[in-house]
Amino acid sequence: MLDDTPGTDRSVAAPTDGQPGAKPMLAGRKASGEQVALYVVVLLPFLALLAAVPLAWGWGIGWTDVLIALAFYAVSGLGITVGYHRYFTHGAFKANRGLKIALAVAGSLAIEGPVIRWVADHRRHHAFSDREGDPHSPWRFGSSFAGLMKGFWYAHLGWLFDPEHTxxxxxxxxxLADEDLVRIDRQFPRWVVFTLLAPAVLGGLLSWSLTGALTAFFWASLVRVALLHHITWSINSVCHLIGERPYASRDKSANFWPLAILSFGESWHNSHHADPTCARHGVDRGQVDISARVIWLLEKLGWATDVRWPKRDRFDKLAARKAAEQAAA
Known part of the structure; x- marks a missing residue:
């Protein structure tokens, strides 16, 4: 029986297109105004990121900017990893109402889309990972060098501009049945405005200057959003092309350690795809997983319950199955 509480991983059990009574995979198209807004929120922070190095060379960054940027990066990034991903998409734990709302808002501050759309896209990704129907597989254009380069670009960024809605x-x-989440989902434009302007306001107040507001906006708003975007998108692109695959999964997901800290543990991607509902992705010794540590703290505080921590025997079996597959290949 499926659990209908927020956070349940329903993607594997969902009926696929072509089955009797199956709901279509896609529904409607993005409005033209939404497409324009998408270009703005993706490209403007990216241009700020490109400008960051020459601007940082002797101008415009101080400890206030750094601290505000780190704070907003951590809150919005963990909102994605702990909230959007491990809780809302996969049901790795249960949350009380306050935590549920806080995670939905925190994830919205990353400007990666409203919570319900993000979850729908990601559940569809798991249902069809690296197969036809996956919204962002880098293998969609084949395994030739040209195909993989085209696929890398599409998986990293290009898929965002697909006009079709999951x-x-x-x-x-x-x-959709949760009134709190529907409300936060609809309020997404407000959270975008807040996450872009709040750092500038803080920078201005802490420095008591217009310059402080402008530099905080540049670093803690634009550059921070762009960096978090590209780290998140790298899980879709890099972590399905490069890295280690110690565990059996139905796709080409891989563990890529260089991104572990910046992604708060999301880059242990093969481990995640091997056991999607597990609350910790860095399941092996020495694998840093900041998101899992945050979930552990939330559990200790009593705000998160029924946490699905990894079972060593399960991963040992997945490792043995992977070894058998490699031996038979």
Whole structure:
């Protein structure tokens, strides 16, 4: 029986297109105004990131900017990894109402899309990972060098501009039934404005200057958003092309250690795809997983319950299956 509480991983159990009574995978198209807004929120922070190095060379960054940027990076990034991903998409734990709302808002501050759309896209990714139907597989254009380069670009960024919507009624019905999440989802434009302007306000107040507000906006708003975007998108692109694959999974997901800290543990991607509902992705010794540590703290505080921590025997079996597959290849 499926659990209809927010955070349940329904993607594997969802009916696929072509089955009797199946809901379509796609539903509607993005409005032209939404497409324009998407170009702005993706490209403007990216241009700021490109300008960051020459601007940092002797101008415009201080400890106030750094601290504000780190704070907003941590809150919005963990909102994605702990909230959007491990809780809302996969149900790695249960959260009380206050934590649920806080995680939905924190994830919205990353400007990666409203929570329900993000979850629908990601559940669809797991349902069809690296197969036809996956919204962002780097293998969609084949395994030749040219195909992989085209696929890398598409998986990293290009898929965002696909005008088709993933069917939320099919992939996120539990979230659509939650009034709190529907409200936060609809308020997404407000959270975008807040996450861009709040650092500038803080920078201006802490420095008591217009310059402080402008530098905080540049570093803690634009550069911070761009960096977090590209780290998140690298999980879709890099972590399905490069890295180690110690555990059996149905796709080409890989563990890529260089991104572990900046992604708060999301780059242990093969481990995640091997056991999607597990609350810790860095399941092996020495694998840093900041998101898992945050979930552990939330559990200790009593705000998160029924946490699905990894079972060593399960991963040992997945490792043995992987070794058998490699031996038979």
């Amino acid at each position: 069917n939320q009624d099919k992939y996120a019905p539990d979230l």
